[in-house]
Amino acid sequence: MTERRPSEWQLAELRSAVEELPDPELPMVTLGDLGVVHAVRIGSDGTPEVELTPTFLGCPAMEVIERAVRGVLAEAGHPAGRVHRVLVPAWSTDRISERGRRRLAEHGIAPPGRPAGAEVRAVTVALGPPCPHCGSQATRPLSPFGATRCQAILLCTACRETFAQFRAG
Structure with missing residues (x-):
């Protein structure tokens, strides 16, 4: 059976x-939430191609993610579909969706600061990002490395809880 070129609707x-696949390290967010799906297009030979931008250079989850994306392509009738890693432009935390930021916070991971172009407000002096447990900004870095390479560990000096934060990238 030969593959047929997908229509624009099928490509969407x-x-x-692909965007609804859960991240293997942070399953509360999807690849779409994290903004790692750079492009989904039809190659010059009519084969679907998916371009992914890793959140962290050398991210160990990329092989698992690529395998899952190939599974989506195969289930859609495109077993020869291709998956490519795109490093330029580099991923940044600005790509995390509002839903992704909310889900991270709900699971005790401090989302990064507001994306570029967000509403400008008065600057408040604080020690760190708000604690997802109590909301205090009396936080400080505890370790530059967290459960995954793209996270750091912080300590809230108000409630004494530790929490993960996406490292700015």
Whole structure:
């Protein structure tokens, strides 16, 4: 059976399916939430191609993510679909969606600062990002390395809880 070139509608469906895959290290967020899906397009030979931008250079989850994306392509009838890593432009925390930021916070991971172009407000002097447990900004770095390479560990001096934060990237 030969593969047929996907229509624009089918390409949008492929992108949606890829973006809804959970991140293997942070399953509360999807690849779409994290903004790692750079592009979904039709290659010059008519084969679907998915371009992914890793959150961290050398991210150990990329092989698992690529395998899951190939599974989505195969389920959609495109077993020869290709997956590529794109390093330029580099991923940054600005790509995390509002839903992704909310889900990270709900699971005790401090989302990074507001994306570029966000509403400008008065600057408040604080020691660190707000604690996802109590909201205090009396936080400080505890370790530059967290459960994954793209996270750091912080300590809230108000409630004495530790929490993870996405490292700015």
